[in-house]
Amino acid sequence: xxxxxxxxxxxxxxxxxxxxxxxxxxxxxxxxxxxxxxxxxxxxxxxxxxxxxxxxxxxxxxxxxxxxxxxxxxxxxxxxxxxxxxxxxxxxxxxxxxxxxxxxxxxxxxxxxxxxxxxxxxxxxxxxxxxxxxxxxxxxxxxxxxxxxxxxxxxxxxxxxxxxxxxxxxxxxxxxxxxxxxxxxx
Numbered sequence: 001x002x003x004x005x006x007x008x009x010x011x012x013x014x015x016x017x018x019x020x021x022x023x024x025x026x027x028x029x030x031x032x033x034x035x036x037x038x039x040x041x042x043x044x045x046x047x048x049x050x051x052x053x054x055x056x057x058x059x060x061x062x063x064x065x066x067x068x069x070x071x072x073x074x075x076x077x078x079x080x081x082x083x084x085x086x087x088x089x090x091x092x093x094x095x096x097x098x099x100x101x102x103x104x105x106x107x108x109x110x111x112x113x114x115x116x117x118x119x120x121x122x123x124x125x126x127x128x129x130x131x132x133x134x135x136x137x138x139x140x141x142x143x144x145x146x147x148x149x150x151x152x153x154x155x156x157x158x159x160x161x162x163x164x165x166x167x168x169x170x171x172x173x174x175x176x177x178x179x180x181x182x183x184x185x186x
Contacts, residue, residue, distance in 0.1 A: 001076075001077040001080060002025070002076055003074065003076060010029070019083065020080040020083040020084055021076070021080050022079075022083065023137055024079035024083065024091075024094060024095045024137075024141045025075075025076045025079040025080050027137035027138045028072050028075035028076040028079055028134070028138075029072070029076050030130050030137065031068075031075075031101065031105065031138075032073050032076070033130050034102070034129075034131035034134060035065050035068040037123050037126055037127035038061070038065040038068075038108050038109060038127050039062055039065040039066055039069060040123060041112050041116045042058050042062040042112070045115070045116050045120075046059060048117065051115060051116075051117065057115065058115065061108050064104075068105045068108075071097075075097060075098050079095065082094045088149060092142060094141075095138040095145070096138070096142050096158060098135075098138035099135050099139055102131045102132075102135040103135065103165050103168070106131045106132070106173070109128050110172065110175070110176065112124050113179045113180065113183070121180050121184065122180065122184065125180040129177075131169070131173075132169045132170065132172075132173040135165070135166065136166070136169075139166060143159070143162075146159060
């Protein structure tokens with residue numbers, strides 16, 4: 001579907017009078033961009049003598065961010081499929097997965113503030129902003145679908161997890177931006 005399409009095609013369809021793609025797939029695409037920026041920072045760091053002592057950790061971060069990027073891209077299309085199937089559980093599970101993966105990807109940004117290439121520090125802040133934004137967008141899509149779910153225990157559990165992680169996402173983004181700001185202004 002869109003994973004291998006052009007950005008122009010995706011954005012044209014996103015802006016058209018079509019039921020999908022919509023906000024859920026847009027959240028996944030935004031998250032994919034955040035993960036890609038994490039990878040970019042690492043790619044510009046690995047192999048540099050200045051960061052050699054972090055090489056193994058950086059390679060693990062890169063491997064994880066690349067996997068997350070691919071998962072987010074898959075979720076762009078899976079969200080569309082779930083929406084078209086009109087299955088509430090699928091429509092709920094896809095954005096919930098996006099939110100969980102955003103949280104995982106955001107955790108990759110923190111060590112890069114001190115261990116990543118300082119010339120790309122602003123890209124790290126952009127990655128954090130994109131990931132928090134994608135998280136918030138995914139949460140809205142989960143919440144709208146939770147309203148139609150009769151399983152109150154699941155509704156409570158998912159809502160609680162989303163709220164807890166939303167606070168953590170805001171804090172992580174704030175911390176990244178604060179540290180990046182200090183580095184930029186030094």
